[in-house]
Amino acid sequence: MSTLSNLSMTRRQFLGAAAAGAGVFVLGISLPGCAKVDEQGEGVINAFIGIDENGVVTFQNPFIEMGQGTYTSIPAIMAEELDADMAMLKVVQAPHGPEYRIMFNNTTRFTGGSFSVRSSYMTMRKAGATARAMLIEAAAGTWSVAPGECTTEPGVVIHRESGKKLTYGELAPLAAKLDIPADVPLKDDASFRLIGKPVKRTDNRVKATGEAEFGIDIKADGLLYAAVKQSPVFGGSVQSYDQDAVLKMPGVVAVEEIPNGVAVIADQYWRAKKALEQLPVTFDEGDNADFSSKSYLEKLKAALNESGVRVEDIGDAGKALSEAANTIEAVYHAPFLAHQTMEPMNCTALVTKDHCKVWAPNQGADFVAKVAAEITDLKLDAIEVITPFLGGGFGRRFIMDYTAQAVTLAKKHLGRPIKVIWTREEDTQHDHYRPMTAAKYRAGFDAQGNPLAIQITTAGEGPSGRLNPEFLKDPTIDESIFEGGPHQPYGIPNKRADVVSVPVKPLPIGYWRSVGNSQNAFFKESFIDEMAHAAGADPVEFRRNLLTEQPRFKKVLDTAAGMADWKSEAWQDENGIKHAMGVALHESFGSIVAQVAEVALDDGEIQVVRVWCAVDCGFAVNPAIVKMQMESGIVYGLSAAWSEEITFEKGRVMQSNFHDYPILRPDQMPDVEVEIINSGEPLGGIGEPGTPPIAPAVCNALFKLTGQRVRSLPLSQYTF
Amino acid sequence: MTTLMINGKQYELDAEDDMPLLWAIRDIAGLTGTKFGCGIGMCGACSIHLDGELVRSCMMPFGAAKDKAITTIEGLASEEGLHPVQQAWIDKDVSQCGYCQPGQIMAAAALLWENPNPSDDEIKAKMTNFCRCGTYLQIFEAVKQAAQHQGEQS
Numbered sequence: 001m002s003t004l005s006n007l008s009m010t011r012r013q014f015l016g017a018a019a020a021g022a023g024v025f026v027l028g029i030s031l032p033g034c035a036k037v038d039e040q041g042e043g044v045i046n047a048f049i050g051i052d053e054n055g056v057v058t059f060q061n062p063f064i065e066m067g068q069g070t071y072t073s074i075p076a077i078m079a080e081e082l083d084a085d086m087a088m089l090k091v092v093q094a095p096h097g098p099e100y101r102i103m104f105n106n107t108t109r110f111t112g113g114s115f116s117v118r119s120s121y122m123t124m125r126k127a128g129a130t131a132r133a134m135l136i137e138a139a140a141g142t143w144s145v146a147p148g149e150c151t152t153e154p155g156v157v158i159h160r161e162s163g164k165k166l167t168y169g170e171l172a173p174l175a176a177k178l179d180i181p182a183d184v185p186l187k188d189d190a191s192f193r194l195i196g197k198p199v200k201r202t203d204n205r206v207k208a209t210g211e212a213e214f215g216i217d218i219k220a221d222g223l224l225y226a227a228v229k230q231s232p233v234f235g236g237s238v239q240s241y242d243q244d245a246v247l248k249m250p251g252v253v254a255v256e257e258i259p260n261g262v263a264v265i266a267d268q269y270w271r272a273k274k275a276l277e278q279l280p281v282t283f284d285e286g287d288n289a290d291f292s293s294k295s296y297l298e299k300l301k302a303a304l305n306e307s308g309v310r311v312e313d314i315g316d317a318g319k320a321l322s323e324a325a326n327t328i329e330a331v332y333h334a335p336f337l338a339h340q341t342m343e344p345m346n347c348t349a350l351v352t353k354d355h356c357k358v359w360a361p362n363q364g365a366d367f368v369a370k371v372a373a374e375i376t377d378l379k380l381d382a383i384e385v386i387t388p389f390l391g392g393g394f395g396r397r398f399i400m401d402y403t404a405q406a407v408t409l410a411k412k413h414l415g416r417p418i419k420v421i422w423t424r425e426e427d428t429q430h431d432h433y434r435p436m437t438a439a440k441y442r443a444g445f446d447a448q449g450n451p452l453a454i455q456i457t458t459a460g461e462g463p464s465g466r467l468n469p470e471f472l473k474d475p476t477i478d479e480s481i482f483e484g485g486p487h488q489p490y491g492i493p494n495k496r497a498d499v500v501s502v503p504v505k506p507l508p509i510g511y512w513r514s515v516g517n518s519q520n521a522f523f524k525e526s527f528i529d530e531m532a533h534a535a536g537a538d539p540v541e542f543r544r545n546l547l548t549e550q551p552r553f554k555k556v557l558d559t560a561a562g563m564a565d566w567k568s569e570a571w572q573d574e575n576g577i578k579h580a581m582g583v584a585l586h587e588s589f590g591s592i593v594a595q596v597a598e599v600a601l602d603d604g605e606i607q608v609v610r611v612w613c614a615v616d617c618g619f620a621v622n623p624a625i626v627k628m629q630m631e632s633g634i635v636y637g638l639s640a641a642w643s644e645e646i647t648f649e650k651g652r653v654m655q656s657n658f659h660d661y662p663i664l665r666p667d668q669m670p671d672v673e674v675e676i677i678n679s680g681e682p683l684g685g686i687g688e689p690g691t692p693p694i695a696p697a698v699c700n701a702l703f704k705l706t707g708q709r710v711r712s713l714p715l716s717q718y719t720f
Numbered sequence: 721m722t723t724l725m726i727n728g729k730q731y732e733l734d735a736e737d738d739m740p741l742l743w744a745i746r747d748i749a750g751l752t753g754t755k756f757g758c759g760i761g762m763c764g765a766c767s768i769h770l771d772g773e774l775v776r777s778c779m780m781p782f783g784a785a786k787d788k789a790i791t792t793i794e795g796l797a798s799e800e801g802l803h804p805v806q807q808a809w810i811d812k813d814v815s816q817c818g819y820c821q822p823g824q825i826m827a828a829a830a831l832l833w834e835n836p837n838p839s840d841d842e843i844k845a846k847m848t849n850f851c852r853c854g855t856y857l858q859i860f861e862a863v864k865q866a867a868q869h870q871g872e873q874s
Contacts, residue, residue, distance in 0.1 A: 065817075066817050067815075067816030067817030067818070067853040068816070069816070200813055201813045201815065203815065203818065204809070204810045204813050204814070204815050205810050206818075207809075207815035207818030207821050208802070208806045208807075208809040208810050208814075208815065208821065208825060209753070209793065209794070209797065209802070209806060210751075210752075210753020210754070210792070210793035210794050210822045211753070212818050213752075214752075214755075214819060216752075216755070216756065217746075217752035219750065219752070225747070250736065268735065268739075268743065268747050268748065269743055269746075269747050270735070270736075270739045270740065270743040270747070271736075271739075274736075340852060341817075341819075341852060342755070342757055342763065342765060342817065342819040342820050342850070342851070342852045342853075343755070343757075343817075343819045344756065344757075389817070389818060389819075390817060391755070391817050391818070391819030391820075392817045392819060392852050392853065393817075394852075421756070423759060424757065424758045424759055424760070425759075624813065628813075628816065628855075628858075631854055631855075631857060632816060632853050632854040632855070633854075634854065635853070635854025635856070636852070636854060639854075657758055657759075657760055657762070658758050658760070658762040658763055658850065659760065659762060663850055663852060664850075664854070665848065665850065666844060666847050666848060666849070666850075666851075666856045666859070666860075667844050667845060667848075669844075669854075669856040669857060669860075671857070672857060
């Protein structure tokens with residue numbers, strides 16, 4: 001149980017966020033397990049809520065907003081218990097520091113892994129409930145009545161009997177002086193007015209007027225701009241450059257080396273970019289100039305015949321396969337993918353001799369602070385991190401390469417803020433890519449067509465082992481390359497899965513929306529479809545029969561099939577165009593999602609007409625956002641399945657911009673229907689689980705339309 | 721020095737004529753609602769109105785905008801309040817990350833100018849800006865709502 005205190009440290013760390021003058025009530029929550037990192041011996045606190053004299057509730061969000069709705073869902077949970085008026089809520093990003101590490105027993109803080117709501121739900125409720133109790137106590141004290149005689153309406157404490165009222169703004173200075181109560185009771189779920197309701201987004205107005213500030217929009221006095229060119233070959237380095245060739249160009253301030261490239265700094269971004277284009281620079285290509293994705297794919301395929309590390313072993317799959325009446329086998333692979341956030345990588349930094357301010361779009365303020373401290377040799381408390389809105393994240397903004405560049409440059413130009421902006425080309429060619437992966441699936445059936453065994457071998461390198469080896473339970477097993485393949489709910493008596501590590505180093509790989517699930521759901525759900533076909537069964541019926549012990553999965557599947565009015569066979573529409581449905585079911589990040597895709601083929605051209613999506617995330621804290629995230633996840637997965645692929649030749653990325661790395665266009669957008677199942681199971685994530693099922697659902701429909709089995713993506717490489 | 725007229729206000733800008741209008745608007749005039757997305761005129765994040773025409777400002781040299789009236793997202797609202805398209809965007813909670821939305825809104829406003837009552841197919845064909853968050857269905861809905869709202873007002 002949390003204990004609570006409003007320490008002076010909290011007040012200081014609440015920043016200027018809430019015009020933190022006199023009368024601001026700041027609530028901090030001290031969480032168990034944090035005391036060990038406290039340097040002041042007072043318990044580490046998380047300051048989330050500030051109320052000023054006008055009743056404006058400033059909420060310091062430990063989670064960043066990159067589209068997924070955290071600036072609405074998270075404060076709404078708090079506001080439910082505080083009984084705050086959402087219209088009086090101001091959401092700001094919390095600074096870096098241990099006070100805001102509220103995830104995983106208060107050890108970390110980041111925005112990703114679809115963790116935000118599910119990891120903070122109770123913390124936010126307690127924070128709101130405690131603040132409300134203190135406001136009530138302050139009012140009761142003023143009126144000389146018992147707190148139990150008082151209640152609240154949004155933003156107001158009311159004395160029931162007399163009808164006397166005081167606003168939260170009036171009470172805030174008094175409440176701030178009170179001791180923080182422990183074990184404040186929480187609301188009954190039945191009385192929720194915000195949780196479980198489609199609360200409107202808090203950021204929709206500023207995003208419709210152009211006022212929303214993204215990292216690329218940061219303004220600062222004396223701002224300089226930097227354009228960067230990094231070694232086209234990964235692992236390469238700058239050999240030489242001729243700065244004299246550009247130093248006299250208009251506005252150019254300096255040419256500087258950065259870790260794996262060069263930067264031109266100028267008074268305007270365009271001038272920096274133009275000078276960079278004219279800067280003679282040669283790179284030492286290093287050891288990787290012979291890398292190609294084609295040869296890496298051959299390595300992956302060869303590795304599928306090696307014995308790897310066993311990650312699942314139920315029954316005796318080897319024996320069952322050798323005794324099976326019928327077996328099938330298929331090899332799949334999926335390409336490298338780029339994130340392609342709409343806002344290209346950028347960062348602004350200002351370094352002085354004892355302070356460093358960084359404006360960085362990021363998925364973890366602590367990561368920014370750490371990189372900035374390392375580069376500047378300043379202590380963490382001398383680093384100030386400002387996190388604006390993110391123009392997309394999708395896992396890209398965990399990696400601090402662009403931040404390191406801005407801080408490196410700002411350190412060389414003390415007192416001048418410098419904004420680094422990557423071109424789309426730089427962004428595409430220096431991403432941290434979803435790793436290419438290959439997998440071999442085998443299944444065996446008895447004479448009646450019942451599945452006896454499934455055996456999976458996955459080959460590749462996962463991002464976790466590279467970026468966060470501390471996350472691995474076993475250093476030889478990196479789930480992020482095979483997650484979503486093995487450990488499936490289908491009731492097949494013998495299951496075996498192996499993983500073969502095929503390092504792709506030093507090519508940068510990273511977390512891409514839904515991580516390993518993004519490729520392994522495609523392999524697994526395509527293969528389940530192949531199994532259904534081999535067994536002569538309808539794909540929905542085949543899955544249902546394997547889910548008799550898994551009612552939760554079965555319900556999600558049945559819901560999606562019901563929404564779609566599932567059709568087992570292809571059909572022709574009134575224009576003679578052939579349509580078919582495909583299905584996929586996948587659990588990731590604690591949520592189960594089933595999707596049915598209706599696909600049409602018009603003269604060889606694919607049209608994804610409609611997607612029906614059922615999701616069980618335990619409980620939808622904001623059903624409107626859950627629906628939007630399902631749609632968003634579907635678009636992200638469909639875009640990749642349709643046309644996205646990063647290829648390497650001679651160690652270089654061959655794509656550079658949207659013309660050769662096409663993302664889903666509006667005219668390709670299917671209709672989407674979403675149904676939420678509130679099962680009451682533990683909260684699941686919502687930002688990512690919509691992505692994995694769409695590729696196999698579409699490919700399974702294409703099989704029905706064409707008889708052609710899609711075993712690698714993207715679809716744009718096929719002729720139908 | 722070149723004079724540009726942006727949102728009814730004069731800006732004196734010191735820049736080379738080949739600088740894309742996008743960067744003049746953002747970094748010199750300081751109007752950062754117009755976004756940089758691709759620099760090759762594909763994504764539409766930089767969409768603005770130039771003498772009433774929808775333009776991708778990353779592809780237009782700054783010099784070519786002299787003597788023309790530029791409207792950016794910051795200038796879309798009038799004294800009476802938000803533009804109907806902006807209001808529809810808020811009512812429909814269209815935005816997710818929001819980065820592409822100023823461009824989407826400028827494109828929608830231009831579409832409704834040309835065609836006050838577009839069909840679903842016309843909306844799908846004319847709204848060509850990219851959105852990586854996948855808000856397309858909400859965008860289509862909001863355009864329809866704005867069209868309806870404008871129709872009721874006129």
